[in-house]
Amino acid sequence: LTRYLARRLAFAAVLVATVSSASFVLARIAPGDYVTGSLGAHASSEVIARERARLGLDKPLAVQYRDWAAAALRLDFGRSMLYDRPVADLIPERAVNTAILALAALLFATAVGIPLGIVTGTRRGGVLPGLIRAASIVLLSMPPLLTSLTLVFVAARTGWLPIAGMRSAGGAADSAVLDLARHLIVPALAIGLPLAATLERLQAQAMRDTIGQPFVLAAWARGLPRSRVVWRGALKAALRPVAAMYGLMIGTLLSGSFAVEVITAWPGLGSLMLQALRARDIYLVAGCAGAGALFLALGTMVSDVGLAMVDPRAGDRGAHAEARA
């Protein structure tokens, strides 16, 4: 298992290096740069040339990449041109904000999606399963942008919740945690509702497949109570495909959601990446992309470990495969 984990970590390192390098190169070779974007059309060519030299943008791509990669090995990912701060300082700040949002959305999605999936997966007919299915399909078909806007609109018209930001400007009315929680509701729902719908659909399908398995049929035949068969027997087996999806979900969530973070002005990794791309801040683009890749790799690894806990055979297969390799 240790070797398996080591290989997964090595894979994560390669993934991060590849993604951040590719982002760096692509952002660098695209026409335009930070200097022309920030100085605008009225800057003289002399000023532009001087600023490019100061920021090292006048160097050939290979030289610039070599310098950046060498520094990155020492965990120095360069200095953001936009914020005039080290990228290594900026990303953790924003990643924490994204992680808070991701965790809240995931908790909500799990608490709502899994139980509803069990309900729809174990009942063939009825009004309630039909309503749940319809709601899930609607939520899945709505792009995150529209979900966010709808929620923001409702929050604005009712005045119940803050529409944007992570904390109140004054912050005096509530405690810091309550204030954060109030600001969290709209963006967490914007991300969590489609996720809950995804989990509901996955869980329902898994439950339907599991309920037809011989061991469940045998339990029914033995006359065990329905709740015991469903919640103890079938659920554990049906969690496998759902758990397999968790890793990807976590990784994606931790990479930040452009649409939701921009609309709700949540200062996370997604909005930072967007700003970096708009400003053509190549060091920050590479840093954000690398962080996203790292989260995706770690999320997948967590998912595999989780899957192994739900289904030990999966872990054994992985470990044995590694051992054979």
Added chain:
Amino acid sequence: MRAPRTASATCTLVLALALAGCRAAPRPSDSSGATPPAVSRGGELLVSVRSEPISFNRHAARDSTTHLVMTLTQARLVRVNQATQALEPMLAESWTTSDDGRRVDVKLREGVTFSDGVPFTARDVVFAFDAAYDAKTASVLSDTIMAGSKPLKVEATGEHSVAITFPAPFAPGLRILDALPIYPRHKLEAALKAGTFRQAWGLSTPPGELAGLGPFVVSAYQPGQRLVFTRNPHYFDKAPDGTPLPYLDRLVVDVIPDQSAELLRLESGQLDMMTSEISPDAYAPLKRAADEGRVKLVDVGVSRNADGLWFNLKPGVFAADPRGAWLQRDELRQAISMAVDRQVFADTVFLGAGVPIYSAETPKNKAWYWTGTPQTPHDPAAARQLLATIGLTDRDGNGTLEDAAGRPAQFTLMTQKGRPNLERGVAVIREELKKIGLTVDVVTLDSSQVVQRFLGAQYDAVYYNATKTDLDPGTNQDFWLSSGSAHPWNVEQKTPATAWERQIDELMVRQIASRDDAERKRLYDEVQKVFCDHLPIVFFVAPRVYAASSARVLNVTPSDVRPQLLWRPETVAVVH
């Protein structure tokens, strides 16, 4: 052409708002028709910006949020009153101009201190000019405070007096100093000496290290979220009744990248003011909210700025391109001006909130607008005839024009993506020109790509903004002079490339030097006439500008340029 996400978001929002029709309860402070509440000291104003500042140092960046930070935290010697266009004193208490107009003796306010308590003296003024003109600093403001492309000479003549000498008679005079913040010498002199002034006061600077003479000080900066400004206890100015300014205790600037969210926050009372213009899409829901007393919506009038289309007029740039025979001809631009229906343009791009224009000045500039500006009629047939004179006719009868060799009359029009007005504008231009047989390939790019291609002369045509900061043409030399960095169709020419550009140069030099207002007007009319004869930029429509604030905001005077409601921040107040 694909609409950007923000644009579609705005459309969705506007549709939702329009369909909703539900009314939020008026806030207690709403008092439509009642006597406005008295202005009093205290309270907090919540403002939004779309993006964070690039720097706390105005010399390093020209984005609107950096400019807002400067407006809030720094003072200038003088300020252009955006309501009256008159020059009003700030740190300069009074000034006298020599008979030849070249030397201005300025008496500075005494007893003024920076926000950190250090006294303000004439040495700070000299330092401000040194920083702006320093070659290593390469300040973005340096062009703005030049007179005829030459720097001003400034010397301290006393502890609280300076003499400013212009290199030649310069009609706008101190007006150009509206752009120059007086930063604290005691904080920044070391950086200037070290050649690192431009990098000083970046966003990583702790707010406690910043100081200024403006009405507010930066008290907190939360990256990606907000800037918090608090009252500068040392601010020098007072209200007419003697009340120390600013009125506000605190001003919070939230970063809200999406206009839909901005508008919803404004409507729901979670925001007091937006610093960006109200888009045409947002006008209807905001008007409804204004009618319900939830927001104040102000029609600021026609903008002084408009987007325009220009071709790459750099000589020789199309030498290897057969289209060079017609792409740089005056007739092409004149035909385009005739082919585009400006009313259709106004209705489509600005939803009717715009007025047709035909030259570089809009009717907003009452003092300098040439009333003889020819109103080019919408006449596609005449446009086709004009194009025929430069060899572009429909030779194969397929409805599109070809040159003498049968090659299609086609060019690429570049603009910035993510800006609905520009994107809608190029769509209208493409459709209108298609009707006369010209084929336009639209390319939308990031702003940095547009600027790079434009500065590198790697484009056929561009539709972009040609922004002027002040209404006095003498302050816009970088636009008019052929050597100017903002002379868009052919930047930074060593010598004028065309006879008419040489003529404009000569007229502008005389216009800037004259101290006779009537003569200046006559000369500038001539400049506009030459401009209209050759149309280096084709303008179509100037938008109307609207500004919005919450109902509790008091004492604002709107301007058509950013920051529209905060150009005089010390006098803004709120009901609290």
